[in-house]
Each structure stands twice: as structure tokens, then as C-alpha cells.
Amino acid sequence: MAKRDYYEVLGVNKSASADQIKSAYRKLAVKHHPDKNKGDKAAEEKFKEASEAYHVLSNSERKQNYDNFGHAAFENGGGGRGGFGNFDFSNHFSDIFEDFFGEGFGGGRRSRRSNNRGSDLRYDLSISLEEAFSGKKQDIKFSTSDKCDTCSGSGSKPGHQAGACSMCGGHGQVRSSQGFFTVQQTCPQCAGAGEEITHPCSSCNGQGKKQASKRLSVTIPKGVDDGTRIRLSGKGEAGSKGGGSGDLYLFINVHSHDLFKRSDENLFFECPVSIADAALGTSIEIPTIDGGKAKIKIPAGTQSGKQFRLRGKGMPYMRGNDFGDLYVQVNTEVPISLNKEQKELLEKFREIENEKSNPSIKKFFQKAKSFWKN
Secondary structure (H helix, E strand, O other), X not given: OOOOOHHHHHOOXXXXXXXXXXXXXXXXXXXXXXXXXXXXXXXXXXXXXXXXXXXXXOOHHHXXXXXXXXXXXXXXXXXXXXXXOOOXXXXXXXXXXXXXXXXXXXXXXXXXXXXXXXXXXXXXXXXXXXXXXXXXXXXXXXXXXXXOOOOOXXXXXXXXXXXXXXXXXXXXXXXXXXXXXXXXXEOOOOOOOOEEOXXXXXXXXXXXXXXXXXXXXXXXXXXXXXXXEEEEOOOOOOOOOOOOOOOEEEEEEEOOOOOOEEEOOEEEEEEEEEHHHHHHOEEEEEEOOOOOEEEEEEOOOOXXXXXXXXXXXXXXXXXXXXXXXXXXXXXXXXXXXXXXXXXXHHHHXXXXXXXXXXXXXHHXXXXXXXXXXX
């Protein structure tokens, strides 16, 4: 049976780019892969046909030979350096799937030590809003796996070294044939390290690490917010058999404050004032997050809910030297438990009140009268 045109097999034209050829092959490879079509000989043949076409068209020299001479370029070892000769498709499939799908289909580019890397750790640290404002240094203590001092983390008894893995020969990968193609996988015996501990360290039983209580001095930068995550590279659990250490992640919890509420870098709080101060005007001192004081002027006739903004009196930005703002909301407090003199004064005040003094009240009742009338 004559071979089909390679462009026809992949469903592309001769002007297709390398990315288009690769994309077309990938779709066919996924669709007809033997693992998805077990026992289906037709799918297996289509898979092999698509892989053969991709092998030719993905290489510029082979593609040019094919465009010039067709299938004849690769018959009887023809086509020079670009020809097939006695081409081994099983090895080629392994290379193709490494490019597309990674280790599960013929990978092996990962570092041998990557599987021995230690675990990442989490530490929850609670601080006050004042500490978030100024930043702080703090010692923390936690249990973890630390590098073995006896073997310096190698896992081997001092004076000995690890030997090559007997299963993979030190490659960290093993290959197995599945039909007409080869799958390359991480060696199950050495977990990809390519080594075996022949004389294990007596202190850590060949693991290269052991449980320990660890102390660290950590710096909390100014401006951290609740939920901030700080990564300390290499401060996590030690790796096994010489593998690298994991990372330590600090998760910051900022306690709520009795006075201030926070929104990003801005702070807010409510300040109660008396009716007399709101009506006549006054000056008041208010606290700031740095422990100091700030004075604000309350103009005569200030309404309840009015906000005053103090620039630069909020929280610092984590990056840079700028600060957020402080917003002070004035809430007018109605007096309770009045004595006789206070009541008499308020009664007299009510008698001499007029609509001009209470414009909002006047406007409200005008709207209410209009509503009732309609």
C-alpha cells in the first residue's frame, strides 16, 4: 500500500509553519495514542503514521528533501543526512513525547536531586497593628527535618560515597517498551537520584536528615498586611540524601485594633464629639498609629458622619517610603441623663430654633409634605 502524503497525514499544507506542524501532530498523537485506544490496531497505525510524518516535516533538512523528492528521498537509505536509513521509530517516539508531555512520556530532563528536595513549611505569625506599622525582628522556633551533621546530608557513612543505582545504572531513568515505542520514567528504586546508599549513616539511617528543633531570627517588614506571605528560601525541611532544602513560608496575621480600622495603606477611626462642639466648633487632639498625636479643627456646624483626612498618617507602603492617610469620622453624640439645668437650656434653645438653623430638617419635611399631598 502506497504511503500517504505527509502533509495530508497531518492535515496541513506545504506552507505551514513549524508551530502549525507541531500543533497538528500533537492533536493527532493525543487522539490516536495507544494508551487511549488499547487494542485498536487502526489507531496504532494512525499514531505511527502521524509520528513518521512529523519526524520528517519537523526537521528543515528532511522537509526540504521530502518537498523535492517525496517518499523516494528516504527509500533505501536515500536522502543523505536527512534520510531515514534504518531509522528506529521507538526511540524517536520517546524523544517526541518528551518534548510534548514531559517525564511521563520520555522525560528525564529534571535534576536527579529534584525528587529529594525537602518539603516547604508554613509558620503562622501573629503581630499587632503597631508592629505592622514599624516592622519588627522576631525569633521563631519550629520542628523540622534538618541536615544530618554526621554525614553532612549525604546519607552515607563518613568516608564512604553513594554508588550508582543498580536498577538504572546511575541514569535516574528507566525505559520500558510498550508495543512499538519506548516510555522513559523515573527510576522507582532511587527516585531519580541515580544513586544508592551502600553504607548508610548510622545517625540518620541513610536519609541525610533528622528531626530537630530550629530557631530563626526573622524580619517582618513595615507595612505588612493581614494575610501577607513571606518566603524564606531554603529555610524549610532539609532534603534527603543530599537534596536541596525546601522553603519556609511565614503567613502574617495582624490583630484587629481597638481604635483603628485598616484598608490597604489607609487607616480609619470614629471620633465622638458633643452637640455643643459640633455646633459651635472646636479643636481636638486625636491619636496616630505611630503613638503620637495630631490636632484637627472641627468647624462650627459640622454634621455627624463628616470625615477629615490627615495625609501621610496611615500605614507605610511595603515598597517605597510613602504612607497612606488617616481618615477621622466625626460622630455627634446626643447627651443622655440630662440634669434639670441642661433640660431647661435645651427647652429654651428649642423654643428659639428656626428653620435656618436646621436646613436638612426643613428639606426633609418639605419632601414629606409633598409625598403626603400626592
